Amino acid sequence: MENNNLEFLKKNLKFLGFGTSLNAALEAKVSERQEFFKIGVSADFNSRQKDGSQGRDKVNYELNFSRSSKPYHYFLDSVKVTLNDQIQNTFSYGKGNDVTAKEAYNLLRGASIHKKAILNRQMDNKLLTSGEVGQVKEGSGEKIESIWIKLDFEKLNEQGNFSYKKFYPDYGFNLEPELSRFPIKELVNAQEREMLISSLGRGNTQMATLETGHSVMIEVDPENKKIQFYDMDFKKLDVLPSLSQELGR
Incomplete structure (x- = not known):
């Protein structure tokens, strides 16, 4: 044993x-x-x-x-x-x-990560996580949701740790459709698309390639409901959505 x-x-x-x-x-x-x-x-x-x-x-x-x-x-x-x-x-x-070692680092540097979790919205200072769906009791206020979390550096919980800011699906940010609005080459290939979305969901700053051939760095900002682009010198870029995607909205 x-x-x-x-x-x-x-x-x-x-x-x-x-x-x-x-x-x-x-x-x-x-x-x-x-x-x-x-x-x-x-x-x-x-x-x-x-x-x-x-x-x-x-x-x-x-x-x-x-x-x-x-x-x-x-x-x-x-x-x-x-x-x-x-x-x-x-x-x-x-x-x-x-959270993994890298996700913990990303949270401390201010990034957001994407998690599937059992949550109790009344418990502002505690993130409850579990793989056991059957443990959720009716009327407990708990349910499984896929959410974005980031540390709230201005608010401590009872244990003296940073509280979580939590962005639920009804907050209005969904990474995959939001990312699909932009002319990113990696989105064409299913495997590369999955890797890009997974990396961004872990809070990483991820390199990608625009359809113009230019390399960019991408970060996700769920709190402000946006995708942030940077050039390779880490200066902010304004990348316009693909026209075809915008017309189809």
């Missing part, structure tokens, strides 16, 4: 984007059989500065594990993420639809 738990933890960390580099530390900590333990790791990400220059963001992750009521059965409880030693937030895990 202990070995099964260890293998599950390793697979979970790999799925969340931490790779296999933490496996040795994880094995050592689990073998100590403490009630709680932590593992730290750092990562660097390419970033664009406000002046358009290329830079690097440093992110520190502190992974917090807890032991459940089962003997020597551990789970990832939360991850404290610190960006450039300036801003940090602790993300809760174990609800079934957790």
